[in-house]
Amino acid sequence: MTAPGHLAPGLWRHPSQEKQDLAHWVRLAKILDEAKFHGLFFADVLGIYDVYGGPSNNGPALQAAAQIPILDVSLMISAMAYATTGLSFGVTASTTYEHPYQVARRYSTLDQITDGRIGWNVVTSYLQSAAESYGFDEQIQHDERYNKADEFMDVTYKLWEQSWEDGAVQADSKWVYADAEKVHKINHVGKYYKCAGPNLVDPTPQRTPFILQAGASKAGQAFAAAHAEAMFLPGMVPEKTRAVVDSVKAQLPRYGRSEDSMRFLAGIFICVDETDEKAQRKFQDLLQYADLEGTAALFGGWSGTDLSQFSDDEDFAFRGPTAIQSMIAAWTATAPSGLKWTKRRVLEELAITGAHPRVVGSPTTVADAMERWIDEAGVDGFNISYATTPGTFEDLVKYLWPELRRRGVLQTEYAGKTMRENYLQDGGGPSVREGHPAKQYHAQSNPKFRQWG
Ligand SMILES: Cc1cc2nc3c(=O)[nH]c(=O)nc-3n(C[C@H](O)[C@H](O)[C@H](O)COP(=O)(O)O)c2cc1C
Known part of the structure; x- marks a missing residue:
């Protein structure tokens, strides 16, 4: 998204985040083109996320740069297209x-x-x-x-x-x-x-x-x-x-x-580094910059539910908005049992990744998880979201691409x-x-x- 934060409100503050001027978008497009990504996908919305703490409360979205400000990407495509070939x-x-x-x-x-x-x-x-x-x-x-x-x-x-x-x-x-x-x-x-x-x-x-x-x-x-x-x-x-x-x-x-x-693509967030430990540390570093109020603002826009009406300690697994209940049901299948799903914990799960799966680990761990998604979900590929640009994508190319090439599941030409x-x-x-x-x-x-x- 041509906004300082798409699914990761607050991450605009991360020291590695580049200023998103035209040169940035062209640089990102070139990185993806050279690495033979199929596409660069731009999401877009036409209003501000104002449900949380609302009605019409623009504060949390603006503070966290949660999908605002958002530029008209169609005016920037020509520069990116001119700099790329496939x-x-x-x-x-x-x-x-x-x-x-x-x-x-x-x-x-x-x-x-x-x-x-x-x-x-x-x-x-x-x-x-x-x-x-x-x-x-x-x-x-x-x-x-x-x-x-x-x-x-x-x-x-x-x-x-x-x-x-x-x-x-x-x-x-x-x-x-x-x-x-x-x-x-x-x-x-x-x-x-x-x-x-x-x-x-x-x-x-x-x-x-x-x-x-x-x-x-x-x-x-x-x-x-x-x-x-x-x-x-x-x-x-x-x-x-x-x-x-x-x-x-x-x-x-x-x-x-x-x-x-028709092709089917699963949304996914990937944080990859040389080893599982390094990737986990990298993810914890990213998480420090996540703005949970901004995350609540996004959730409010997606679900129509204002989470400010709930206290921080309520266990959402038993009571809570329907949209959260179904997410918790899905998370519970993958998270350790006995966890209390408080508002804070729910927002931490949504921070950075939104309501998409998150894979954090070494190239082998990530590639295994992706193969599982291809096999078990029957999808053809992924729409990979990011914490920072071009950081998340540079990591993919540096750490994950060699592993995927080794497995023969990544294209080398268009x-x-x-x-x-x-x-x-x-x-x-x-x-x-x-x-x-x-x-x-x-x-x-x-x-x-x-x-x-
Ligand atoms: C990966 C993904 C990307 C999406 N991108 C956008 C977007 O850029 N702009 C938008 O208004 N809605 C976007 N949506 C929302 C969908 O267009 C749709 O409104 C939402 O998934 C609910 O669909 P449903 O009402 O048919 O269940 C996206 C949804 C997903 C899962």
Whole structure:
């Protein structure tokens, strides 16, 4: 996240944390590109976390730099893309607060300037503070947000796939730049959107950007099965994550999609050093800088629960908010028994890592844990969060990469030029796969759209 703290409020104070100017982001992108990371993924929110100690209490988030201030990363991608050759970029945009016409243009631009190394993390947003700044008194209801997102996707697919036919741009002829016969309005009229089109940008390497999504609710899973080409999964223990993976995979045929048209990525935080002891010491050092009030602010935004109403000594395992109860149930499977789950302890578990698994140890310990996640959760890879940038990633490259290479589970070259080719690795080229809802609009695959002038 282009904020001083994403899942690790307070860590902006760590002595190793670089100032996050443009040179920092370019340096990080180059480190990841050289180490052959598939992508650099940027999360995003559109409001401040103000539930804790609230209502509308901005203090804890601001003090800890908990996801605030947050820059618009789409304006910084060009510099990172120019400095790299294979790394892809996941950029988040909300279907609840933006307009599909504007989003289609932005991602076409990003796809153009990155040569197809762009993905869209589709989110429906969850902060009341965002709703209030975008002109709503209340958030749109959860499932309704997903309905709106479905139509939003439909509009963008039409703009990307249908409005410009292949071959519409004829810049090689003397008099014609684009053939007007091959550029169409989409004339979309739906429940939420009206959009005439065409897209303002001509077809780009992927046309439709690679689609990423997270969201494990029933509506979220259905949305993922319909649209996502990579899904981020929540879950503190592999079996729980596996249940979501299996459920989404089982839904793919309903949408006419094949199993290999989608990749599953588990969120994880990794603290690695030469030995287990050194890694543990490093983690304890990081923990000193964690701001638990900022962590409570994040938890408030995620769950809607204000933890300030609970005393420090209450045992949350027996009483407490539902969101915490389910986390504790997952943690208990991995933590020593007999622990008292006080507010402080819960916040220490969430500090630095958020509600994702945390692995601290030597390269062997970490690689074993990752292999267990791949095997037991059925995921294809990981979305690795950080305590500091580029520190966390430099450690991965220095300590963990040699071990993963030794095990033959890390790529040494990029599989293709575009994000879709690099993530799916199925030889299917840069365009969306057969069965994906965007594909039906591609003018060449569906001649009926050619009559829409
Ligand atoms: C790894 C991961 C990354 C996410 N990134 C974002 C994000 O950048 N912005 C956002 O508004 N929501 C983000 N979310 C939240 C999801 O979009 C979604 O709102 C949440 O997981 C709840 O989904 P559900 O209501 O379908 O269960 C993320 C979730 C996960 C697990």
